[in-house]
Structure formats: structure tokens, C-alpha cells
Amino acid sequence: IWADVLGYVRRNISEVEYHTWFAPVKNLGVQEGSLVLGVRNSFAQEWFRKHYLELLEDALRSLGAEHPQVSFQVLPAQQEAMLLPSDPPPPPPGRPPAERSPAAPPADNRKSLNPKYTFENFVVGPNNNLAHAAALAVAESPGKAYNPLFIYGDVGLGKTHLMHAVGHYMAERFPEKRIEYVSTESFTNDLINAIRDDKMTQFRNRYRSVDLLLVDDIQFLAGKERTQEEFFHTFNALYENHKQIILSSDRPPKDIQTLESRLRSRFEWGLITDIQSPEFETRVAILKMNAEHNRIDIPQDVLELIARQVTANIRELEGALMRVVAFASLNNVPFSRAVAAKALSNVFAPQEVKVEMIDVLRQVASHYNMPPDVIRGSGRVREVVVPRQVAQYLIRELTDHSLPEIGQFFGRDHSTVMHAISKVTEMLGKDVEITTSVNTLRRKMQGLEEEGL
Ligand code: ADP
Numbered sequence: 029i030w031a032d033v034l035g036y037v038r039r040n041i042s043e044v045e046y047h048t049w050f051a052p053v054k055n056l057g058v059q060e061g062s063l064v065l066g067v068r069n070s071f072a073q074e075w076f077r078k079h080y081l082e083l084l085e086d087a088l089r090s091l092g093a094e095h096p097q098v099s100f101q102v103l104p105a106q107q108e109a110m111l112l113p114s115d116p117p118p119p120p121p122g123r124p125p126a127e128r129s130p131a132a133p134p135a136d137n138r139k140s141l142n143p144k145y146t147f148e149n150f151v152v153g154p155n156n157n158l159a160h161a162a163a164l165a166v167a168e169s170p171g172k173a174y175n176p177l178f179i180y181g182d183v184g185l186g187k188t189h190l191m192h193a194v195g196h197y198m199a200e201r202f203p204e205k206r207i208e209y210v211s212t213e214s215f216t217n218d219l220i221n222a223i224r225d226d227k228m229t230q231f232r233n234r235y236r237s238v239d240l241l242l243v244d245d246i247q248f249l250a251g252k253e254r255t256q257e258e259f260f261h262t263f264n265a266l267y268e269n270h271k272q273i274i275l276s277s278d279r280p281p282k283d284i285q286t287l288e289s290r291l292r293s294r295f296e297w298g299l300i301t302d303i304q305s306p307e308f309e310t311r312v313a314i315l316k317m318n319a320e321h322n323r324i325d326i327p328q329d330v331l332e333l334i335a336r337q338v339t340a341n342i343r344e345l346e347g348a349l350m351r352v353v354a355f356a357s358l359n360n361v362p363f364s365r366a367v368a369a370k371a372l373s374n375v376f377a378p379q380e381v382k383v384e385m386i387d388v389l390r391q392v393a394s395h396y397n398m399p400p401d402v403i404r405g406s407g408r409v410r411e412v413v414v415p416r417q418v419a420q421y422l423i424r425e426l427t428d429h430s431l432p433e434i435g436q437f438f439g440r441d442h443s444t445v446m447h448a449i450s451k452v453t454e455m456l457g458k459d460v461e462i463t464t465s466v467n468t469l470r471r472k473m474q475g476l477e478e479e480g481l
Pocket residue numbers: 145149150151152156181182183184185186187188189190314342343346
């Protein structure tokens with residue numbers, strides 16, 4: 029039953045969310061009619077009560093429970109000072125495990141699609157806008173715009189996501205249409221089984237009666253002659269009936285070795301489009317969307333740090349976000365750039381967290397409890413002047429910026445900054461308040477240990 033509950037949960041939340049929250053949960057069995065789940069700390073307990081109670085009750089209801097009850101218990105304290113989430117999550121399954129669950133929703137035309145892979149959840153950037161536009165065009169007029177649509181690009185860049193998105197889009201507008209998503213591997217396996225069990229007719233019916241056929245990772249056709257032969261006929265049957273075909277691959281058709289030329293040329297009949305690695309801004313946008321979906325309130329500068337660390341692959345980017353979230357929640361600390369750097373240091377080459385002027389200004393502002401713009405403003409009362417001088421002093425110390433650059437940041441000239449710095453230097457060791465503030469702020473920005481971890 030617990031496996032079924034997890035299956036249900038997994039189908040209804042994102043991978044990141046699932047691995048962050050549900051992977052560490054222990055099933056403690058049923059006590060007095062209530063399913064008891066063990067969680068790691070009171071923070072997680074609170075979080076589950078707030079965010080997942082209903083989902084879990086729904087899961088139990090879907091399994092036939094009339095009055096489902098779920099409670100959460102904190103597991104005995106872990107000895108390790110610092111819990112690290114286990115390895116990054118395994119890649120999401122090609123298709124949701126819907127078939128295995130007794131409470132699976134009625135079969136519909138999206139049963140082979142991952143509910144999370146929609147156009148709404150797809151962030152468009154310069155790296156993928158052509159592929160996105162082509163996919164949308166195909167979704168709007170299947171069989172008419174481009175046929176086949178061939179999407180290629182490195183692993184983890186959104187090919188599968190985009191294919192499923194077309195499926196969802198079509199399913200919504202044309203509920204009667206038949207949609208089939210299949211990896212090249214399952215197509216091959218199905219074929220092998222059909223041959224073995226003497227069920228070629230069923231096999232052909234299945235693949236030739238669809239309105240939209242999505243075949244993922246078609247590069248795996250390479251070297252498989254029988255599968256290529258069968259796929260050739262499937263392709264022709266669909267194509268002649270103006271049914272839409274979308275193919276994905278890690279490389280363009282011309283680079284797939286040992287692909288029959290009649291297949292290669294067919295793959296080139298429609299439109300070939302690629303997806304590249306996302307730029308920094310796109311990576312941040314993807315993280316932001318992910319965080320919002322998972323109801324995680326995480327500051328922009330932390331997302332930016334993650335986006336700087338992980339550059340090539342969106343799946344890894346999501347894994348990194350998950351790690352940071354898990355790390356912060358297990359250690360019960362708020363999100364900060366230092367926490368993120370720490371959480372990622374085991375996975376990615378440790379990278380020095382570069383302190384920016386704006387970081388320093390923000391820290392100083394929150395220390396003195398006033399808006400950053402007031403500190404940067406023109407106020408001349410002591411309450412503002414001291415924080416301003418402290419900020420300029422710390423920026424000079426912690427960043428590589430020159431005096432004129434710092435001056436510009438504050439809308440002043442470099443001699444003002446010089447004056448501020450000598451002022452603070454003079455007060456250090458004499459003025460308790462300023463000395464304490466400078467030391468506290470410096471420690472905060474230099475690392476994590478001093479932030480209570
Ligand atoms: P591929 O099939 O190219 O290997 P996937 O489609 O499996 O890549 O994408 C990997 C992960 O990255 C998925 O979780 C997917 O949702 C996410 N992803 C990829 N591109 C985007 C995007 N543009 N916006 C949001 N999420 C994306």
C-alpha cells in the first residue's frame with residue numbers, strides 16, 4: 029500500500045519535490061487507523077502537515093480508504109551534525125507508473141505522457157525558442173505544419189519535455205485523438221516481444237492507428253536493422269495518413285551512423301530543429317519556475333548562484349536546486365548563497381562565492397534594519413551615514429571593486445569613499461558598535477560556519 033501511495037504522490041508532484049520530501053520518509057505502519065509516517069525533524073513534520081496532508085489523504089482515498097488519516101512522527105534525532113541529501117535523483121521514469129497502481133485513473137489519451145511536461149512548464153529562451161515554436165506549430169495543426177518534426181540536442185535539455193508538451197496540448201484540444209509516446213527502446217522491445225509471441229498484427233495496429241506518434245531518442249535505432257525496417261513501415265503508414273510524427277535524437281539525422289538512408293531522408297522531410305544549452309538567464313528562470321511550483325520561497329541571488337554552478341544540463345540544474353532545498357531544510361537554516369555553495373560543494377567543483385557590491389549593501393541594510401536605497405541615498409543623519417560608511421568599507425575589503433566604482437555605486441565620487449574608509453578604519457577598535465557591526469557583517473559574508481552551521 030505504501031508503494032501505491034508513493035506512486036500516487038509521485039504522479040502528482042514534481043520530481044524535485046518528490047525527492048526532496050518523500051524519498052527520506054519512513055512508513056511506520058498503521059496505528060489506530062492512521063497511517064504514520066516518520067519524518068526527519070520538526071521542520072519536515074510541519075511542512076508535511078501544511079503541504080502534503082491532503083495529497084496523502086487523496087492517495088489513500090484513491091486506494092479505497094473511506095476516512096483516510098495520516099499523521100507524522102519525528103524520527104529519532106540523527107547524530108550527524110550535517111545531513112546531506114543522498115545522491116541526485118535518478119532520471120524521471122520515461123512514463124509514469126500509472127499502469128501498476130490499482131487506483132490508476134481511467135486510461136485516456138495521455139496515459140503515456142508525464143503530466144509535468146507541459147508547455148506551461150517549459151521556459152522559453154534563446155537556446156530553445158525555435159524548437160519550442162516548431163513544437164507549438166505542430167501541436168496547433170498536427171500533420172500539417174511540419175511532418176515529421178525532428179528535435180535534437182544533448183541530454184537533459186528538454187527534448188522529451190517538449191514532445192510530451194505537444195501531446196498534452198493535442199489531448200486537450202482533441203480528446204478523441206490517439207496519442208502515443210514511446211522511447212526507441214520500448215519500441216524495439218515491443219517489436220521483439222511481438223515477433224516472439226506472434227503478435228505482429230497487434231503491434232502494427234497499435235503504432236499505426238495513432239494520430240500523434242512521439243518517438244524519443246531515435247539515435248538508438250542505429251544498428252538495429254529489423255527495428256528500422258518496422259519503423260520505416262510505421263512511419264510511412266502514419267505519414268500517408270497525415271498523422272503527426274515527432275522524433276527526438278541526441279544528434280541530427282545525418283550524424284546517426286548505420287541508419288538506413290531511406291529512413292534518414294524521411295527524417296529530413298519535415299523540420300529539423302535543435303535545442304542548445306540554456307544561457308544564464310534561462311537557467312535562472314527555470315530554477316525560479318521550479319521553486320514556485322514546489323512552493324519553495326528561495327531568494328533570487330541563491331537561484332543565481334545555483335545557475336552559475338550548473339551550466340550544461342537542465343536535469344542537473346533541477347538536481348542542484350533539490351540538493352540546496354534538502355540541505356537547508358535538513359539543517360534547518362534559511363536559504364543563502366553560502367548555504368547553497370555549501371550544499372553544492374560535494375557535487376560540483378567548489379567555487380568561491382564571489383561577493384558582489386549589492387550583496388554587501390543588502391547585508392548591511394538588513395543588519396541596520398533599513399532599506400538599501402536609504403543607505404545609498406543622500407541622507408546626512410548619523411543613522412544613515414554610519415551604515416553607508418560601513419558598507420563602503422566592507423565593499424572595498426570584500427570585493428575587487430575600485431574606489432571610483434564603489435563611488436559610482438553610491439552615486440558619489442571616489443574621494444567620498446576614501447573618506448568613508450578612513451573614517452571606519454579610525455573607529456575600529458574604538459567604537460564598540462561599529463566594530464561589532466563590521467566584524468559580524470564580515471563573518472556573515474565570508475562563509476557559512478559563522479552563520480550557525
Ligand atoms: P532530454 O529529453 O533532452 O534529455 P528532458 O526533456 O528529459 O531532456 O529534460 C530534463 C529535465 O529538464 C526535465 O525535468 C525537464 O522538465 C526539464 N526542462 C528541460 N527544458 C526545460 C525548460 N525549457 N523549462 C523547464 N524545464 C525544462
